[in-house]
Amino acid sequence: MRLHVGCAMWTHTPWQGRFLPHPLPPRERLRAYATWCNAVEGNTTFYATPARSAVESWARQTSPDFRFVVKLPRPITHERRLSGADDELRSFLAAMEPLGPRAHTLWIQLPGSFGPADLGSLAAFLRRLPATHLYAVEVRHRAFFEDPRSEGLLERVLDGAGAEWIPFDTTTLFQSPPTSDAERDAWTKKPRVPRRSRALTGRPVVRYLGRDDTGRTVEGWRHWVGTVAGWLREGRSPTVFVHTPDNAEAPALARRFHDEVRARVPELEPLPEPLPAEPPTLF
Known part of the structure; x- marks a missing residue:
């Protein structure tokens, strides 16, 4: 039983030195990202x-x-x-x-x-x-x-x-007015449609857009934690992509989503430990 989670991209400037080693050649960035998601x-x-x-x-x-x-x-x-x-x-x-x-x-x-x-x-x-x-x-x-x-x-x-x-759930973004430049930009570009969460196949794909505030992003995905846990119990194999307007914390959020689903479905295979962003030191 596996849940796949990820982001909208595999390289992003705010991730360098935090989630991905820096400097890192372009042809190695996906390899590093794949240890996170x-x-x-x-x-x-x-x-x-x-x-x-x-x-x-x-x-x-x-x-x-x-x-x-x-x-x-x-x-x-x-x-x-x-x-x-x-x-x-x-x-x-x-x-x-x-x-x-x-x-x-x-x-x-x-x-x-x-x-x-x-x-x-x-x-x-x-x-x-x-x-x-x-x-x-x-x-x-x-x-x-x-x-x-x-x-x-x-x-x-x-x-x-x-x-x-594929549902693109933007309901959390549009629950209240934007509070950052990235959120204001997303308000002008992202579709404003009702949430849909019915799977048609054994391999559903979800795109979830939260807020730049981590707490609001996590609160907004509660519906999906329950839905995805239910899909796994039904034998489905879902893939969930976690977005925020600035995507600064997206890799960590994707892993957190996986952890929350696994807390409900303990038999779910855990994600591997990610590659450290910085080399270990002696002191």
């Missing part, structure tokens, strides 16, 4: 398909049970809106091949304008995808959260393809 969001692939050599480096730095949840590139999801992007899709899938089992889920994040009327395009796209991967879809159109008929139609499309629905 056993999963990571692949957000950079949204902006450009990486070179195969870069993906080979990611594979070398992680064990086969490490999980990447990699986002399909913007031309496929946002510019072409899932239609007529076969060449881009083939290039992306070829680039991801070196990850092997580490490419746990391919993440199809759709724009807020992609609504119920577009479900035919999503269904057709999912049917064309190779069965060699797991797929998960993140939607942001409010109809999917507020209109039961639209929600049911989307679930039917996903069920037909064995795909998961």
Whole structure:
């Protein structure tokens, strides 16, 4: 029984010297991060398909049970809106091949304008995808959260393809006005949709966004601690990504989330001890 937890990236300036050794060559940072967390969001692939050599480096730095949840590139999801992007899709899938089992889920994040009327395009796209991967879809159109008929139609499309629905839970962020520059920036950019916590498959993926205040982040994830513990007891294998607006404490928070779930499910395998950020001293 394993719970995978991670962050939105594997390197971040505030982590250097605290969570990750510093200085550290770029091609070693993922290896160090992987001692803290056993999963990571692949957000950079949204902006450009990486070179195969870069993906080979990611594979070398992680064990086969490490999980990447990699986002399909913007031309496929946002510019072409899932239609007529076969060449881009083939290039992306070829680039991801070196990850092997580490490419746990391919993440199809759709724009807020992609609504119920577009479900035919999503269904057709999912049917064309190779069965060699797991797929998960993140939607942001409010109809999917507020209109039961639209929600049911989307679930039917996903069920037909064995795909998961990724919730991006921003409810904690929007509970009260922002108190930092990072929170104010997040208020202008992050989707404001109701929380959804029903898994469709045996491998649910959750994205949780808290606050820059650790206490408020922890209080806001109580719902997810119980939900994830329940999924584990059901035999599911979840992956949870912990975000905050500044992400300064994200690796430690991800591990804390894992610890809180393990307190409810003692048979859950613990995370390994992380690599020290600084070398040991003699005194």
